[in-house]
Amino acid sequence: xxxxxxxxxxxxxxxxxxxxxxxxxxxxxxxxxxxxxxxxxxxxxxxxxxxxxxxxxxxxxxxxxxxxxxxxxxxxxxxxxxxxxxxxxxxxxxxxxxxxxxxxxxxxxxxxxxxxxxxxxxxxxxxxxxxxxxxxxxxxxxxxxxxxxxxxxxxxxxxxxxxxxxxxxxxxxxxxxxxxxxxxxxxxxxxxxxxxxxxxxxxxxxxxxxxxxxxxxxxxxxxxxxxxxxxxxxxxxxxxxxxxxxxxxxxxxxxxxxxxxxxxxxxxxxxxxxxxxxxxxxxxxxxxxxxxxxxxxxxxxxxxxxxxxxxxxxxxxxxxxxxxxxxxxxxxxxxxxxxxxxxxxxxxxxxxxxxxxxxxxxxxxxxxxxxxxxxxxxxxxxxxxxxxxxxxxxxxxxxxxxxxxxxxxxx
Amino acid sequence: xxxxxxxxxxxxxxxxxxxxxxxxxxxxxxxxxxxxxxxxxxxxxxxxxxxxxxxxxxxxxxxxxxxxxxxxxxxxxxxxxxxxxxxxxxxxxxxxxxxxxxxxxxxxxxxxxxxxxxxxxxxxxxxxxxxxxxxxxxxxxxxxxxxxxxxxxxxxxxxxxxxxxxxxxxxxxxxxxxxxxxxxxxxxxxxxxxxxxxxxxxxxxxxxxxxxxxxxxxxxxxxxxxxxxxxxxxxxxxxxxxxxxxxxxxxxxxxxxxxxxxxxxxxxxxxxxxxxxxxxxxxxxxxxxxxxxxxxxxxxxxxxxxxxxxxxxxxxxxxxxxxxxxxxxxxxxxxxxxxxxxxxxxxxxxxxxxxxxxxxxxxxxxxxxxxxxxxxxxxxxxxxxxxxxxxxxxxxxxxxxxxxxxxxxxxxxx
Numbered sequence: 001x002x003x004x005x006x007x008x009x010x011x012x013x014x015x016x017x018x019x020x021x022x023x024x025x026x027x028x029x030x031x032x033x034x035x036x037x038x039x040x041x042x043x044x045x046x047x048x049x050x051x052x053x054x055x056x057x058x059x060x061x062x063x064x065x066x067x068x069x070x071x072x073x074x075x076x077x078x079x080x081x082x083x084x085x086x087x088x089x090x091x092x093x094x095x096x097x098x099x100x101x102x103x104x105x106x107x108x109x110x111x112x113x114x115x116x117x118x119x120x121x122x123x124x125x126x127x128x129x130x131x132x133x134x135x136x137x138x139x140x141x142x143x144x145x146x147x148x149x150x151x152x153x154x155x156x157x158x159x160x161x162x163x164x165x166x167x168x169x170x171x172x173x174x175x176x177x178x179x180x181x182x183x184x185x186x187x188x189x190x191x192x193x194x195x196x197x198x199x200x201x202x203x204x205x206x207x208x209x210x211x212x213x214x215x216x217x218x219x220x221x222x223x224x225x226x227x228x229x230x231x232x233x234x235x236x237x238x239x240x241x242x243x244x245x246x247x248x249x250x251x252x253x254x255x256x257x258x259x260x261x262x263x264x265x266x267x268x269x270x271x272x273x274x275x276x277x278x279x280x281x282x283x284x285x286x287x288x289x290x291x292x293x294x295x296x297x298x299x300x301x302x303x304x305x306x307x308x309x310x311x312x313x314x315x316x317x318x319x320x321x322x323x324x325x326x327x328x329x330x331x332x333x334x335x336x337x338x339x340x341x342x343x344x345x346x347x348x349x350x351x352x353x354x355x356x357x358x359x360x361x362x363x364x365x366x367x368x369x370x371x372x373x374x375x376x377x378x379x380x381x382x383x384x385x386x387x388x389x390x391x392x393x394x395x396x397x398x399x400x401x402x403x404x405x406x407x408x409x410x411x
Numbered sequence: 412x413x414x415x416x417x418x419x420x421x422x423x424x425x426x427x428x429x430x431x432x433x434x435x436x437x438x439x440x441x442x443x444x445x446x447x448x449x450x451x452x453x454x455x456x457x458x459x460x461x462x463x464x465x466x467x468x469x470x471x472x473x474x475x476x477x478x479x480x481x482x483x484x485x486x487x488x489x490x491x492x493x494x495x496x497x498x499x500x501x502x503x504x505x506x507x508x509x510x511x512x513x514x515x516x517x518x519x520x521x522x523x524x525x526x527x528x529x530x531x532x533x534x535x536x537x538x539x540x541x542x543x544x545x546x547x548x549x550x551x552x553x554x555x556x557x558x559x560x561x562x563x564x565x566x567x568x569x570x571x572x573x574x575x576x577x578x579x580x581x582x583x584x585x586x587x588x589x590x591x592x593x594x595x596x597x598x599x600x601x602x603x604x605x606x607x608x609x610x611x612x613x614x615x616x617x618x619x620x621x622x623x624x625x626x627x628x629x630x631x632x633x634x635x636x637x638x639x640x641x642x643x644x645x646x647x648x649x650x651x652x653x654x655x656x657x658x659x660x661x662x663x664x665x666x667x668x669x670x671x672x673x674x675x676x677x678x679x680x681x682x683x684x685x686x687x688x689x690x691x692x693x694x695x696x697x698x699x700x701x702x703x704x705x706x707x708x709x710x711x712x713x714x715x716x717x718x719x720x721x722x723x724x725x726x727x728x729x730x731x732x733x734x735x736x737x738x739x740x741x742x743x744x745x746x747x748x749x750x751x752x753x754x755x756x757x758x759x760x761x762x763x764x765x766x767x768x769x770x771x772x773x774x775x776x777x778x779x780x781x782x783x784x785x786x787x788x789x790x791x792x793x794x795x796x797x798x799x800x801x802x803x804x805x806x807x808x809x810x811x812x813x814x815x816x817x818x819x820x821x822x823x824x825x
Contacts, residue, residue, distance in 0.1 A: 069675070098687060102670065108551065109573075114609070121612050122533045126457045131616035135675035135805060137609070139551070139573035144806025147670040153687055156670035156808055157581055160520060160573035161553040168570045175588060181668070181691075199535070203544035260568035260594070262515060264561040267482040268548040279512075279566060283594075394548075394557035396569050 005174045006251035008244040009088025009237030010346045011080035015051035030359035030375045047207040051230030051335030070145045071110040073192045076233035077142035078149045081186045088237035101154035101182035102143045103173045105165030105189030107338035109139035112194040154182045166341035167390035167398035171258030173238050189339030190233025219302035219329035222365040227303040230335025234342035252349035257401040259283025265395030270307040277315035280397035288401040293323040296383045301391040303331040313368035327370040332362035348386045352404040416649040417590045420657040421501025423493035424757050426640030427463030428743045439769040440790045446624045459622040463638025463745020484524035484549040487558045489641035490603035501645040515567025516559050517586040519578030519602035520552020521749025526607040567595045576804035580752025584666030596651045601643035602753035625712035627739035628785045630778035632712040638745020642753035660760040664813040667691025671807030682723030688809035696813045697823035700728045707755045709801040710739020718780035738786040742772035752802035759798040759814045767792050
């Protein structure tokens with residue numbers, strides 16, 4: 001039996017709080033991170049809500065000299081990694097720094113920097129652009145900065161594939177660890193709110209509108225009328241269970257399998273058939289060596305975009321036709337954070353350790369007959385296996401299977 | 412459990428020095444450079460005007476009839492042309508239905524649909540019109556893989572890496588692991604990159620660009636020339652390829668990935684990350700340094716890259732460093748950033764298959780800090796069994812791929 005891959009540390013910068021200590025209670029209480037956007041001015045009459053990160057102080061986690069060179073996204077990712085490292089009690093030194101890796105997923109990267117750079121390019125001409133900005137316009141900036149901050153020279157990659165970038169980065173990390181390509185990997189993802197992202201999503205009419213109907217994120221709800229953008233970063237410390245155990249660390253849970261699939265979809269839209277999502281979930285179950293009926297909780301990708309929610313509801317119903325797992329949909333509280341898979345993976349890890357689930361925020365009239373988690377629910381069953389489902393516009397699907405620690409395991 | 416081996420059974424490329432690998436191999440043999448004036452956008456206000464542009468690119472004529480091209484960027488279309496060439500080359504056109512469900516695609520990206528987005532962005536900044544935002548569906552790098560999978564009906568694993576100038580190599584290494592691990596029998600993998608204003612101005616601002624055609628490893632090198640293009644490989648489990656009688660260009664023997672953890676744009680002066688990536692590729696393959704015949708260098712022709720890469724090769728290969736051949740084909744293609752690792756994977760496999768080593772163009776005056784055999788005199792005909800391909804990037808992201816002639820017994824030595 002090979003060494004299972006464990007989640008031994010979590011760091012988080014989210015609309016529901018910075019650090020696990022502030023995130024966890026608010027998540028499980030069913031608090032909502034969505035509020036009027038104050039980071040920057042939004043267009044007249046357009047959407048005005050977002051799930052923004054407030055009170056983030058990078059200097060609390062990062063060296064001033066390095067933090068100064070980072071864009072906001074890189075700061076969030078690096079700060080989350082620092083929290084994950086502390087949480088995992090993983091010392092980084094000359095002896096292990098070449099064997100510690102980084103895999104980060106991002107959908108848009110540091111678009112705020114790219115926009116600033118581009119504005120000068122087009123307003124003032126190519127000879128006026130600022131070279132200092134260049135490194136932070138590139139999607140791999142957070143992973144590069146994080147490596148510099150930690151001094152880690154192990155495998156280092158950035159996944160840049162829309163809304164499943166973080167799920168993919170986490171699955172990739174597990175595969176790298178199983179192949180012995182690293183001893184530990186800081187893996188997750190992040191995205192930020194920016195006028196650029198708001199404009200693009202608004203132009204594609206993807207946002208819950210500010211000028212018609214009720215604005216908000218209503219995953220799996222009849223009121224669903226588009227998504228609300230969010231931001232944040234989460235990083236997990238992944239390592240073989242034996243290594244965590246050797247340090248005396250009890251991991252949150254294990255990462256038991258990853259399944260990936262593709263299916264045709266409109267260039268800017270969600271696929272119409274659930275087939276791709278079904279395939280990804282089935283492949284993840286097969287990779288973990290379990291049956292669908294063994295899954296106790298599904299963390300859905302639903303974000304209040306009606307087409308996505310319907311598609312995912314069909315896929316979940318098909319995969320879990322013979323069972324009735326609990327269903328959570330955290331984008332009602334966190335917004336569509338784009339690389340939200342990392343934050344949702346952090347929530348799943350907490351759920352499996354603490355045997356608690358987050359109520360679905362924004363759900364009152366469900367479009368599917370699932371055992372949704374509601375506020376005030378008592379936990380109905382022990383949580384042993386959790387499936388995290390990721391779906392991206394353009395037809396990309398990633399599902400991850402998490403497994404709770406057994407009694408005595410990891411002691 | 413028997414170790415699953417991964418071979419390359421098809422290749423396709425579009426770049427400044429060749430449309431199709433047959434054309435490209437001629438350029439590599441003859442040392443024909445694709446670097447010339449950039450015309451995809453107006454360079455009048457820029458400091459430099461050259462690039463490795465894909466001239467007269469007519470995807471409509473290069474793609475099979477009936478392939479929809481709506482919403483595809485120049486970048487997507489270059490990848491699409493390369494993918495169809497690769498599949499045809501592999502004898503997989505039409506793609507058997509039985510393969511579609513498990514076959515996937517991994518792309519290493521760069522600017523993606525940026526060239527088209529720039530137009531929209533410029534108009535948006537002007538604040539006047541309400542331009543169509545349709546090109547933003549290709550913002551970021553994911554659109555290329557999405558279009559490839561949708562057009563070909565692929566339902567296997569699909570993703571996109573963005574590790575800047577090493578993206579293409581990172582994508583190939585990852586896809587290779589997916590096949591090794593049994594998640595797919597056949598994968599498409601490669602990279603694509605368009606020339607665009609943002610990238611062109613960024614590299615100019617960093618003063619990394621030579622206004623004249625670049626001179627890798629030459630004493631008077633002044634920097635790189637940006638390029639564009641795409642390259643796609645068909646990666647296939649060896650037994651699968653053998654059973655269907657496919658032509659095998661070579662085997663993906665190993666992949667090594669590392670990070671400098673030194674600086675976002677400047678390489679580690681000791682070449683620490685580069686050494687780690689190369690040594691990991693060798694270790695992954697179980698190949699000793701003495702077995703390597705040829706290194707397709709990162710060789711950007713920037714003042715810093717070339718001596719540091721040379722130093723790293725010397726540190727890792729010891730006395731063998733002076734015996735092996737090292738060349739940079741970026742003087743032929745330009746530096747195609749996200750596509751470079753994939754285009755240079757094609758170069759490596761063409762070298763093995765056609766038994767020659769491509770030259771380093773314009774390497775005239777030796778630099779005491781760059782003192783290896785850079786194949787300056789022109790292409791060299793010789794047996795080439797094992798090739799190492801280096802890709803180093805901003806962010807300190809290094810990827811090295813090791814390719815070998817396919818042999819039943821393999822090349823494992825250690």
